[in-house]
Structure formats: C-alpha cells, structure tokens
Amino acid sequence: MTTEIEIRNMTRAEVDELVAWAAREGWNPGLHDAELFWATDPEAFVAAEIDGELIGGGAITSYGGEFGFMGFFIVRPEFRGRGFGDTLWHVRRQRLLDRLKPGASIGMDGVFEMQDYYAKGGFVFSHRDxxxxxxxxxxxxxxxxxxxxxxxxxxxxxxxxxxxxxxxxxxxxxxxxxxxxxxxxxxxxxxxxxxxxxxxxxxxxxxxxxxxxxxxxxxxxxxxxxxxxxxxxxxxxxxxxxxxxxxxxxxxxxxxxxxxxxxGCARMYLGxxxxxxxxxxxxxxxxxxx
Missing domain, CATH: 3.40.630.90 (Aminopeptidase)
Structure with a gap:
C-alpha cells in the first residue's frame, strides 16, 4: 500500500458516493442533489484516491467562467489529519482558477473552524451564512x-x-x-x-x-x-x-x-x-x- 494521492475528475457514480458521505456528515442533502449538481457542471467534481480507493472529493463549479464556487469538500474520516485534504484543497483551487476567466472571483462557504486555513489560501471573509x-x-x-x-x-x-x-x-x-x-x-x-x-x-x-x-x-x-x-x-x-x-x-x-x-458557515471570496x-x-x- 502506498500513500501517494492521485487527483482526478470524478465519475457520475462517485458523486452519488460523495452525497452519501455528506449525509453521514449531517449535511442533509436534497434527494436529487447529485443529479442536479452534475447537470450544472459535470467537470466540477474532483476526486482524491489512494491505491484506486476514493478517499476524498469536492466540487469546483464554474458558472460560465465568470464565477466559481468551491464546495462539497469531504475527506473520509480515517484519512484526515494526514495532509491529503490540504493537497486536494489546493489542487481544487488551482484547477478552478484555471477554469475561470481572468479577474473572475471564487466563493465558498467554509465551516468556522477552518476560516483561518482558507484565509491563508487567499480567501477573504464576507459574512456568515x-x-x-x-x-x-x-x-x-x-x-x-x-x-x-x-x-x-x-x-x-x-x-x-x-x-x-x-x-x-x-x-x-x-x-x-x-x-x-x-x-x-x-x-x-x-x-x-x-x-x-x-x-x-x-x-x-x-x-x-x-x-x-x-x-x-x-x-x-x-x-x-x-x-x-x-x-x-x-x-x-x-x-x-x-x-x-x-x-x-x-x-x-x-x-x-x-x-x-x-x-453556520463563513462566506468567503478569492479575487x-x-x-x-x-x-x-x-x-x-x-x-x-x-
């Protein structure tokens, strides 16, 4: 077994798995969220895997290249605290920047305890949701x-x-x-x-x-x-x-x-x-x- 992480696009079936993880985390997803989110931007879903096993994921939704949103960021509990989430988050941020037009901003709703971490990544606090x-x-x-x-x-x-x-x-x-x-x-x-x-x-x-x-x-x-x-x-x-x-x-x-x-979450923006x-x-x- 290796500890090398691979970042790639998610499959449609893996989005269902991500929604199931969200349900276990208490995020209370809608019954049809997976299909609706996929229809919005199939290229938005990014997976992290180790040895072919899905260990984390998240969305980097682009709205016509004019605005981006980072969300649905989950790492399986047994893989937390080992740097994998940090790698996934930074790769997602860069991939989304690459998908947007110059000057476009990125939004996110981050849990309060991670607000300082996201600030180090360039995000500025706007308000609480x-x-x-x-x-x-x-x-x-x-x-x-x-x-x-x-x-x-x-x-x-x-x-x-x-x-x-x-x-x-x-x-x-x-x-x-x-x-x-x-x-x-x-x-x-x-x-x-x-x-x-x-x-x-x-x-x-x-x-x-x-x-x-x-x-x-x-x-x-x-x-x-x-x-x-x-x-x-x-x-x-x-x-x-x-x-x-x-x-x-x-x-x-x-x-x-x-x-x-x-x-609650902190609404933050980059750019x-x-x-x-x-x-x-x-x-x-x-x-x-x-």
Missing amino acids: LRFRAEIGEPPATSPEYDQYIVPLAQVPFDQLLAYDRNCFPAPRPQFLKPWIAQPDALAIGYQCDGKLRGYGVVRLCDEGCKVGPLFADDSRIAEALYERLAGFAAGGPLFLDVPENNPAAMALAAEHEMVEVF GMPKLAHERIFGVTTFELG
Whole structure:
C-alpha cells in the first residue's frame, strides 16, 4: 500500500458516493442533489484516491467562467489529519482558477473552524451564512391578499427568472436553474406583480425534512409571503433555511418564525467580492454550489 494521492475528475457514480458521505456528515442533502449538481457542471467534481480507493472529493463549479464556487469538500474520516485534504484543497483551487476567466472571483462557504486555513489560501471573509431550523406542524396560515401574486415558477418566463436571479448571484446560471426549479419532490414559486417578478423561492425534500433555497425577494413582505407557502410544503417535519447574516431583514424573518440556529458557515471570496443585492437574499441556494 502506498500513500501517494492521485487527483482526478470524478465519475457520475462517485458523486452519488460523495452525497452519501455528506449525509453521514449531517449535511442533509436534497434527494436529487447529485443529479442536479452534475447537470450544472459535470467537470466540477474532483476526486482524491489512494491505491484506486476514493478517499476524498469536492466540487469546483464554474458558472460560465465568470464565477466559481468551491464546495462539497469531504475527506473520509480515517484519512484526515494526514495532509491529503490540504493537497486536494489546493489542487481544487488551482484547477478552478484555471477554469475561470481572468479577474473572475471564487466563493465558498467554509465551516468556522477552518476560516483561518482558507484565509491563508487567499480567501477573504464576507459574512456568515447561518442555518436555521423550524418544526412545521400544520401548514402555516398564509396571507390571502398575496394569493393572486404567488405563481408556479414554471409559469414565469425563464429569461425573467434568470435576470432576477442575476441580482442575487454573481453570474448567470441557466444550467443550474432550469433543472433546479423543475426537480421532483420540490416546490418552486414566484411572486409576480404587474407581469414583473419580484421574488422567488424553492423548497426541496431532503434526507431530513425540507430545505428552502434560494429565497430571494424585493422586500421582507414578499419574502414572508413566499416563505409561508414554502413552509406549507414542509408541513409535518423540519424546515431548514440558510440565512445570510448581512441581511437584517432575513435574520428578522427567521426570528419571527422562531427558527433555531443549528449550523453556520463563513462566506468567503478569492479575487474580490461580487456586487450583489444583499438586501434581496433571504436564503442562499446551497452551501455546496453557492
């Protein structure tokens, strides 16, 4: 047996294995995350192996070369503390830089205890993204005055959705959004007024309960209207929402619904922080792909 590590692209089947590892780590992936993440960028998944055995992996997603995101970074517990994760992380970072256009930035959501490590790799702290949990019993009461504005996202022209999403994400991501809003075991809705999209949200079934992501809205009133209906999808189980701490209105939404903080990550960027409408981001899409 050798201790020489080989870094290569992952196969589709290995992405399923990576998602299974994530479930064991308590990351609570969505039921269809593997296929959706693969559809977004099949070249994003990087494997580490020793003697033909998969020991770690991660994603380096490129959004049209305009923005990159490092996530889904896992090394099997028995191979930790031996430098393999350090090698994998640095190779992933360089590979992603090579995939991006000059001047493009890279984002990541890193666990707090690794923040200093990522800073040594050039990443600069932006804010905290905090995971909140709510126990949804009966479907929550909704505000009937907003019923006329809530529509299935499939009814919204895709170009309009893509333009709205671009205010809240650093690059266009059509390859991600098309399958994401159409995935099974999920609800995707928009808030449309006078033919204009003013917010949207998606909730998907996960190993445990459901996760909302993203939840984007022009203001807290619209975010509340969307949240009420997304929470109804999760009735009878837990609901998770990943809230950016730099949006006070988003934090207030979590507090209003008595959600409990259960996890968190540091959002960090390499190569400059993108200009986003942070006041519209009430829930980030995923910790794995941004």
